[in-house]
Amino acid sequence: MKFFFSSFLLCATFCLSAFVATAQPINREAVVKRHNIRVTKIDSLSSLTVGNGNFAFTVDATGMQSFPQAYAKGVPLGTQSVWGWHSFPNTENIKIEQAQKTYDLEGRKISYTVQGKEPESKKAVEYFRVNPHRLQLGNIGLEIKKKDGSLATVADIKNINQHLDLWTGIVTSSFTVEGEPVKVTTAGHQQMDAVAFRIESALINKKCIAVFIRFPYPNGQWKDVGDYYGSNEKHQSVLMPEKDGATIKRILDTTVYYTSIYWNRYSGIKQIKEHCFVIEPGNSNQFEITCRFSNTYHRTFMISFDDVAANSRSLWKKFWLSGGAVDFSQTKDARAFELERRVVLSQYLTKVNCASAYPPQETGLTYNSWYGKPHLEMHWWHAVHFAQWGRPQLMEKSLDWYFTVAAKAKLIAKRQGFDGVRWQKMTDNNGDEAPSSVGAFLIWQQPHFIYMAEMLYRSKPNKQTLNKYKDLLFATADFMASFPTYNEQTKKYNLGKGLIPAQECFEAVQTFNPTYELAYWSWALQKAQEWRRRLGLSPDKKWQTVIDNLAPLPQKNGVYLATESTPDCYEKGSRYLTDHPAVLGAYSSLPAVHGLDTAVMKKTLDTVWKVWQWNDTWGWDFPLVAMTAARLHLPEQAVDALLMPIRTNTYLINGHNFQDERLTIYLPGNGGVLNAVALMCTGADADKGINTGFPKTWKVKWEGLKKMF
Secondary structure (H helix, E strand, O other): OOOOOOHHHHHOOOOEOOOOOOOOOOOHHHHHHOOOEEEOOOOOOOOEEEEOOOEEEEEOOOOOOOOHHHHOOOOOOOEEEOOOEEOOOOOOOOOHHHHEEEEEEOOEEEEEEOOOOOHHHHHHHHHHHHOOEEOOOOEEEEEEEOOOOOEOOHHHOEEEEEEEEOOOOEEEEEEEEOOEEEEEEEEEOOOOOEEEEEEEOHHHHOOOEEEEEEOOOOOOOOOEOOOOOOOHHHOEEEEEEEOOEEEEEEEEOOEEEEEEEEEOOOEEEEEEEOOEEEEEEOOOOEEEEEEEEEOOOOOOOOOOHHHHHHHHHHHHHHHHHOOOEEEOEOOOOOHHHHHHHHHHHHHHHHHHHHOOOOOOOOOOOOOEOHHHOOEHHHHHHHHHHHHHOOOHHHHHHHHOHHHHHHHHHHHHHHHHOOOOOOOOOEOOOOOOOOOOOOHHHEOOOOOHHHHHHHHHHHHOOOHHHHHHHHHHHHHHHHHHHHOOEEEOOOOEEEOEOOOEOOOOOOOOOOOEOEHHHHHHHHHHHHHHHHHHHHOOOOOOHHHHHHHHHEOOOOEEOOEEOOEOOOOOOOOOOOOOOOOOOHHHHHHOOOOOOOOOOHHHHHHHHHHHHHHOOOOOOOOOHHHHHHHHHHHOOOHHHHHHHHOOOOHHHEEOOOOOEEOOOOOOOOHHHHHHHHHHHHHHHHOEOOOOOOOOOOOOOOOOEEEOOOOEO
């Protein structure tokens, strides 16, 4: 398996973009197009995606999903939507309460939904972690006959020249089979869940090319790449022929959805085996087909390839011309081209995968990880960059989802004996909890709602924004004020025991006062009080008591600790030198709050940099470190952090952040790059200058970005 972190070294001759005080506007099209993707061979990690944030379709080197199993271990050929979910029947009437366990923590009895090992608990854990799960909606690919009548395999696809035009969102794929050229153009509609193809080849007229549509069944695994073709008896695919097309009705237990197909000239469709259909084009060297996936039936679906392609061109251009842009072309450092590539491709990938009315899963709309469920602690990394990059409406869509799940968040808080709402961790579109012995104890997702609401207020500072979000924001703060426990000896409020920090290698029942969470708690409660003042309300007394008496940020020998409960966390051989270096988060997305001393944070950064086991990290850790370095005005270190040559900081040819063979894409890393670069350009609120996160030799030109707090 190849990695691509050294590819930027080959690009030293490229000029990159610059900051000049009186600069002309950035040529955005030039910036975007110089990172158009070219693929010249079958490589399971180089698949490309078209989509709109609600729906995505990922293609192999043929421009379709002709060989899903060949790509299953790379970046899989997913077809997913925000609405496509399924649950296996709950035939035993299993209850989520069976997975709940009561812990005695700091004098409180608190019920958590965890992964117990007792038979009844285990049964509930297995069911509710798997269900509901996001669906792989179907595979659409080419079936190509060779001269001997056999079907072409991956090995028969030669002379590949595939191109993703980022400015238009259109993929053009050219290749040959036994010397015969084939060209496929792929476009995704930006306002409906539809993908269209134009296929050009003399093989069509020779009856050697057909289009297949095949429907997999959910595999019920942590990872579902959409290539499980067993359990045929458990689902139905009903063909409904129509004029100039057909609709296939899909029935999986209580889930029903439709695949509507429209073609440009007479064609026949037939079922060749269970859940697999073949469309045979008429006599021509060109065939166009559009497929729409929907949870409702569209009887008169007729939209041409040209219509879809025009829609893609128009709305992708509108996207690129909106919001922010960064141009590195006047920077001579060879690394700048690679950083610009990551910035451009991360904008494309997060728009395709994360810009919907729901928090996305960490692998977006490509394949299921964690059963397709979103993790709310990652919502910050998926969504906040939209606001930083001047596109707050894309963040606002998923922020509004919290209204739909607030009642369930309130029930969690009430069950545990807390006030307000406790936001879910591993969840689904409906806001239900999934059992997790780690996730149930995380708390750093809680302030995210306040952070994002404040980001939105900065873009729309009016009473309408305040009134829309105030109730949920105040309920979020109510939980935060009721969660800490008062320590009679220190006369301070502690966070924990009974939590796991963002650095997840700690034991919940032993851990208290993590540095990052303390800072985030203080900042968010203070911001909630500020919202009350904006609305003409008096400060909340309970919130203020916690703000004034929250435990200080723990430190030892002038270095901030990961948690107060682990004073030896930086010692050689410590098991706390892996996973996320979250202690730096207290001064990354956050300003200096709760008594944070920047000199101590500088020493903490130096310590973490030296002792951390960087090979055991995640993709968003590197932007996290870069943001801390940028706030400390250490620009060389910020750039070094963003481009650290570690496997989990790999960005593939398609722009995806590779982690390992199990997690081949990781969108929080992409979002993190955008967060960090925006901060490095604009500086934070406390900074007087701009471009403080880049070395003085870097000439970085930007526009339309918004400051971080």
